[in-house]
Amino acid sequence: MKKLFYTLILLLLSIAPLWGAEGKIEVFPTAPYARYIIYESLAIFWLFILSLVVIIKLKLREIARTQKLGINREDAPIPQLE
Amino acid sequence: MNFRRLKNWFTDRYDFSDLVKLAQSKTVPVHSGDFLYYTGGMILFLIGLQFITGMILAFYYVPHPDFAHKSIVEIVTKLHLGWFFRSFHHWGAQLTLLFLFIHLFGTLLVKSYRKPREFIWFTGFILLGILIFFGLSGYLLLWDERALAGVKVATGGVKALPLVGTFLMAFLRGGVDVTGETLTRFYAFHVAVLPLVTLLLIGLHALLVQYHGLSVPRREEKNNPASIPFFPNAFYHDLIVWLLLLGVTVTLAVFFPPEIGIKADPLAPTPENIKPEWYFLFVFQTLKLFPGEILGLNGEVMAILLIVTAMGLLFLLPLFDKKSSRGEASPLFTWISVGYIAYIVTMTIIGYLS
Numbered sequence: 001m002k003k004l005f006y007t008l009i010l011l012l013l014s015i016a017p018l019w020g021a022e023g024k025i026e027v028f029p030t031a032p033y034a035r036y037i038i039y040e041s042l043a044i045f046w047l048f049i050l051s052l053v054v055i056i057k058l059k060l061r062e063i064a065r066t067q068k069l070g071i072n073r074e075d076a077p078i079p080q081l082e
Numbered sequence: 083m084n085f086r087r088l089k090n091w092f093t094d095r096y097d098f099s100d101l102v103k104l105a106q107s108k109t110v111p112v113h114s115g116d117f118l119y120y121t122g123g124m125i126l127f128l129i130g131l132q133f134i135t136g137m138i139l140a141f142y143y144v145p146h147p148d149f150a151h152k153s154i155v156e157i158v159t160k161l162h163l164g165w166f167f168r169s170f171h172h173w174g175a176q177l178t179l180l181f182l183f184i185h186l187f188g189t190l191l192v193k194s195y196r197k198p199r200e201f202i203w204f205t206g207f208i209l210l211g212i213l214i215f216f217g218l219s220g221y222l223l224l225w226d227e228r229a230l231a232g233v234k235v236a237t238g239g240v241k242a243l244p245l246v247g248t249f250l251m252a253f254l255r256g257g258v259d260v261t262g263e264t265l266t267r268f269y270a271f272h273v274a275v276l277p278l279v280t281l282l283l284i285g286l287h288a289l290l291v292q293y294h295g296l297s298v299p300r301r302e303e304k305n306n307p308a309s310i311p312f313f314p315n316a317f318y319h320d321l322i323v324w325l326l327l328l329g330v331t332v333t334l335a336v337f338f339p340p341e342i343g344i345k346a347d348p349l350a351p352t353p354e355n356i357k358p359e360w361y362f363l364f365v366f367q368t369l370k371l372f373p374g375e376i377l378g379l380n381g382e383v384m385a386i387l388l389i390v391t392a393m394g395l396l397f398l399l400p401l402f403d404k405k406s407s408r409g410e411a412s413p414l415f416t417w418i419s420v421g422y423i424a425y426i427v428t429m430t431i432i433g434y435l436s
Contacts, residue, residue: 027158027165027339042336049329053322060318067315 109309110316115192121185135171145269147262150225151345169335190419194297197407200400205287219272226343231356242386363433
């Protein structure tokens with residue numbers, strides 16, 4: 001019992017300075033609602049990015065198709081009759 | 083006013099047709115190492131984002147030793163989305179340096195530095211040094227004990243350079259030690275001097291790339307590789323890469339916001355187990371390999387001299403690699419490049435894990 005008592009006292013003494021230590025600075029919102037909004041916004045943001053990537057890919061495919069057909073090139077100016 | 087009318091308003095006053103023709107006539111070669119072209123664009127995009135987020139942070143940051151730490155805590159805890167912009171700026175810097183190293187290593191391996199592109203290599207290499215200093219100066223602005231100790235180690239190493247070491251260290255620190263003077267000085271470097279130098283160097287680098295055209299690996303040069311028009315093909319590819327990069331940076335900023343330590347105290351002893359930022363780890367680890375004294379000479383001085391010499395030789399590599407300039411294979415320089423890359427990567431990993 002005595003040993004346990006001394007151990008507890010020593011334990012309290014060793015961790016006592018921790019109460020005086022500066023708290024960890026929160027670098028991310030702690031409120032669950034704020035966190036939920038952030039994660040939801042991130043998911044929407046990724047959806048937006050991936051949608052744009054798909055649109056650009058489709059656009060690129062269309063460009064490649066027109067380039068293959070050669071219809072992207074401008075015609076030479078028509079010679080004018082004197 | 084709709085878009086067409088706005089466009090007409092401009093074209094009535096300015097002739098953009100030459101610029102459009104230039105963009106359409108410019109081509110990007112398609113080859114096995116063309117991912118390097120995209121890493122260059124990614125760095126440019128990230129630097130642009132760094133400028134924007136940096137400007138936003140500068141509205142609220144106070145570059146004074148008594149208020150710097152407090153202002154960052156307030157940006158993160160009180161300002162709406164302040165935590166996000168700070169985290170984004172941090173991850174933007176990390177990714178810029180990561181892609182810079184990838185761009186440099188790739189350039190080294192495909193030997194894009196060979197004649198006539200030596201100056202592209204030189205400007206890129208200086209840009210790497212400038213951006214590393216950008217990272218270091220930004221790191222101190224946090225003004226916490228880790229940043230203070232990290233900058234003490236980094237600027238202390240400069241002192242070991244012969245002749246100019248003491249002057250250079252005093253110039254960087256604004257005195258003998260890292261104090262509030264250093265913070266003011268690093269702030270000036272970070273928001274005024276370095277952005278200007280970076281813009282000039284990027285301009286010169288891009289101009290040289292335009293002048294010489296994009297390089298093709300030596301082996302594939304003879305096969306006359308196919309190329310795609312810069313506009314719209316390569317530009318749209320760039321856009322896809324940039325969008326994905328933006329998503330990755332935002333995700334990293336959300337899930338891994340950087341910590342803020344205890345406020346720096348220049349008079350307090352350096353805390354134990356302090357490590358510099360990851361891009362300095364290979365230098366830090368090399369310094370640790372050297373004993374205190376070698377043949378009566380200071381070990382740290384020897385290590386710094388060795389690192390400076392090695393970096394100097396890497397900078398001047400295009401001038402030594404004559405075979406590549408003649409279009410011949412130069413396996414010796416391939417192995418030298420592999421050696422450099424392996425050393426930097428291994429030492430960074432060891433430094434990170436130890």
